[in-house]
Amino acid sequence: MNGSVSGPGIIQAVKQCRYRQLKLLLDFGQKLENKTDSSLIAALHIDDNRKRAKMFSFLLRRGADCCFIDNRTGRSVLIWTSFLKKTQQLKQLVERAEPDLNFLLKDKNGKTALHYAAIRDNPEACSILCESMTSFGLSLDTADSDGVSPYLHAKRLKLNGVMNVLERFGACPTQFDVQKMFSSERLPEIRTTSNTSNGCRNDSLLRMLGKLSEQKTTSYRAAARLAEEEDEESESDVSKKVTSKSAFMLVFSMAKMKGKMNKARQKSKARKRTDRMPSPLEDSSRNQ
Secondary structure: OOOOOOOHHHHHHHHOOOHHHHHHHHHOOOOOEOOOOEHHHHHHOOOOHHHHHHHHHHHHHOOOOOOOEOOOOOOEHHHHHHHOOOHHHHHHHHHHHHHHOOOOOOOOOOOOHHHHHHHOOOHHHHHHHHHHHHHOOOOOOOOOOOOOOHHHHHHHOOOHHHHHHHHHOOOOOOOEEOOOOEEHHHOOOOOOOOOOOHHHHHHHHHHHHHHHHHHHHHHHHHHHHHHHHHHHHHHHHHHHHHHHHHHHHHHHHHHHHHHHHHHHHHHHHHHHHHHHOOOHHHHHHHHO
């Protein structure tokens, strides 16, 4: 048996909570992780709460990698605890390896652990994550791949508990939703409850998307209208400038023409004077 690589027996033993088999494999030198699988992530998928908590604690004591990243989804163990809404394991993980965890890591969907905690309506997980992130000076308003922060997700889903937690730890309550082109205070109200059926939830989501598209179209139309008004104002300003400039040029040309006419009159008067003056021969003949 190869002692440097984790075989499928480790993961199966974790999922089935077979402690004797797991201890035997570890004694033979197998590791708790390999390139594709993590024992901690496997433990998070155990349905029974008591068995999951016991197995997760056992793996942490045996030195499981708390910073493992799943290559298929891009999610770390921290993100998986938030994604699966396993708050107890999230708390254990933070207490065990808080300095080594990457709280700003994004999975292939572009979301962090705090994003999933907000979307899953988990105020307790948000409080744990926010407390750790603020202690390290990390921002709570990190945007996902769609440009949406955890607070905006909570605002869209009308999750007041999550919003209160984020605001208490310093999240900005007046964020601008770049994707929807209006402030978070004007986001549509989306009411989803845990006891609704899938069909009702799908219908509410369809209605929500319809409202969002209508509001987005309205915002686009308003922006286009403002742009047209600005263009009209700019055109009127240009026309005013053109008319004022043409009037100035007209006055200037009239003054110039007037000056030329005055010069021409002066020249004509001077010519008349020279014509009236007698020549020297005429003066001598007159004197004789």
